[in-house]
Amino acid sequence: MDRRLAAILAADVAGYSALAGADEQGTLRALKGHMSALEPIINLNGGRIVKTMGDGFLAEFRSVVDAVACAETMQKHLAERNAARGDSPELRFRMGVHVGDVVVDGDDILGDGVNIAARLESIAEPGGVVISGRVHEDIAGKVDLAFRDLGPQELKNITRPVRAFALRIATMSVSVSAPVHPRKPSVAVLAFDNLSSDAEQDFLADGITEDIITGLSRVPWIFVIARNSSFAYKGLSVDIRRVGRELGVRYVLEGSIRKAGNRLRVTGQLIDAETGAHVWANRYDGVIEDVFDLQDRITEAVVGAIAPAIRQSEIGRAALGRPDSLDAYEHFMRAQSAIYKFDFRSADDHLTRALEMASDYPLAKALRGWIRTLLWDPDTRPTEERFDFAVRMARETLAAADPDIEAQAYAGYILAFLSRDHEYGRSLIAQAIEACPNCVSAWGSSCIVHGLMGDAPTALAHAEEALRLNPADPLGYRVHLGISLAHIAEHNWPALRDCVDRVRAFHNSVSIFRLNEIVAEMAMGNAERARELAQQHMSREPDFSVSLFRRMRSRISITKPGIYDAYYSMMAKAGIPE
Structure with a gap:
């Protein structure tokens, strides 16, 4: 067995x-929802x-x-989820962090x-975090956090007292006004519940939900909330009226799937979020091979219920670009699930498998x-090899016989971002927005591209569209990146500083947001604070320099x-080495 030092x-x-004794089903559902929300944060922070x-x-x-x-x-995010829990039990986690020697046993780790x-x-309080003295010493000067000294602690089955510190978790809320209802019919699709005994089928429930969202999004006359915002309620028994208010929609679709062998049952119900009345409900039975047909039938039923004047021919089934191979589709759904968890290595593996089974799958390539x-x-800094591969995938996507709208939008962003064909790439993004006004990834990409070009008004306007389509995305950062680029282009340092606070959760994992805070503080005359932040950044990335950052950005020819x-x-x- 191997040994290593680990956090x-x-x-x-x-x-x-006690919670499970009072409401076993609700508690288990809430726990699964919380875990689904926490896993992306862990992966995002290198864990x-x-x-x-x-x-x-x-x-x-x-x-x-990263661990601290x-x-x-996570504790801040859990507090937000508990605040929106509705009738769900309030689950409060306790957390402890230590760094020490561990024994590696396969995928497991053991030891002191x-x-x-x-x-x-x-010994942590519910909703709190306790770290060891060794951790406190290791992170000194590297994080902007406050702690309360608990002194030496006698811990069960630990021979020596361990000095402990409790993390002071600041509560900082950014006020967000309730979205205004759009003029056209509006809908949010909540994550379908997986009623199968196999937890592995969560990806199937999520995939079916996402395909229904995509199908609805292709109808230009319906306003559809993006996946990450509607999935923020996963595992919570929230009041549908509250969902409607927070997301600014008239209708909410919820449902469930149950898979037994190759049999599949999908149920759905459409609810008027203003009155709480059921508009439509149905159950669909079939075999797994019928999954595309089941999704399309639900999509058509929802469209017919909320916008009966829309013809079925306008839904555009063929535009979804699904592969002929169900195995390829399964790998694609698993890849999407991994992307939302920031597990890009696993996502790439599944996309590779999908393309091995269906080489003409444009969205997988994109x-x-x-x-x-x-x-x-530090682990995903730009490299020529990384970017050249992205451009090659984009060109192969566009060479397909019939790339769908979303694939075109992704490919266009890559070309606009990384190639000399940036005007062509920008036009592809614009075409995707025109064809599918609900394509939130295209709005976000357009925001970033225009920010890099220095076109701040367009960047901010497109950011507003992206945020309206995705108002409650718990992990969204690309749109805020585009917003920060617009503020940098205008040298609007107070606005850049405000943007820093809105993406505080990503400072640990996305270097650019830490740099933005350093620059904003220095530009606003807060030199001491800026130098303190610069020291923290250099302790995280000792090889970082201004010239390295210049080289990293030099490949982005649209800037x-x-x-x-x-x-x-x-x-x-501020003290970043030249």
Whole structure:
């Protein structure tokens, strides 16, 4: 067995047994929903879930800084979910973090490092995080967090006292006004419940839901909320009226799937979010091979219920670009699930498998390229190889006989972002928006591209469209990246600083947001604060420099020369090495 040093985060739900005793089904549903929301945050911060144990889990991180920052982000996100829980039980996690020696046993880890993290978790308050003294020493000067010294703690089955610190979790809310209802019929599709005994079928339930969303989105006369915003309610028994108010829609579609062998049952019900009345409900039975037909029938029924004047021919089944191979489709759905969890390696593996089974699958190719443009951090810094591959996937996507709208939008973004054909790429994004006004990825891509060009008014206008389609995305950051680019182009440093707060959860994992905060503080005259943040950044990325950042951006040919000169100057003044 191998040994290694690791940062360990242990978590469980306070009082879970009593909650389950009072409402077993509701508690289990809420727990699954919370875990589904937490896994992307863990992956985003460079961690992995080692195992789940009933109402808790154990996660391993390469960096102790990442582990602590992740714990804070998760607790803030859980507090938001609990605030929106409706009739669901309130589940509050306790978390403990330690760094120490672990023994590797396959995918599992054992040893004192794990045991101490678990014991620290047991003394944390519900909704709180406790770290060891060793962790506190390791992260000193590297994070912008406050702690309360708990002193030496006698922990069960740990021979020596362990000094512990409780994380002070700041509550910072950014006020967001309720969206105004659009003039055309509007709908949100909540994540369908997986009623199968196999938890592995969650991806199938999510995939069916997403395909229904996509089918509805292709109707230009219906306003459809994007997947991540409607999935934010997964596992919560929320009041449909509240969903309607928060997302700004008239109708909400909810449903479930049950798979037994190759048999599949899909149910759906459409609810008027203003009155709570049922508009339509039905049940569809078939075999797994009929899954596309089942999805289309639900989509058509919903369209017919909320906009009866729309002809079925306008729904555009063929535009979905599905493969002939169900196995390829399964891998594609698994890839999408992995992307939403920020597990890009797994996503790429599944997209590769999908293309092996269906080589003419444009959306799979487009996504393989697109994920190479995401999350610039020390592990995913731009490289020529990475970007050249993305461009090749984009060109192959567009060479297909009939690439669908979404594939075209992804490919267009890659070309606009990374190739000399940036005007062609920009036109492809614009065409996708015109053909499918609900294509939130195209709006977000357009926002970023126009921000890079220095066209701040267009970038901000397109960001507004993207945020309206996706108002409650718990993990969205691309639109805010585009907004920050617009503020940089206009040298609107106070607005850039405000944008920093709105994406605070991503500072730990996306370098650009930390840099934005440094630059904004320096430009606004807060030099001491800017230098403090610069020191923290350099402790995270010791090889970082202004010249490295210049080289990283040089491949983005659409950027107007001169836009970043003031930005680079502020970085250097704050103490980032030239």
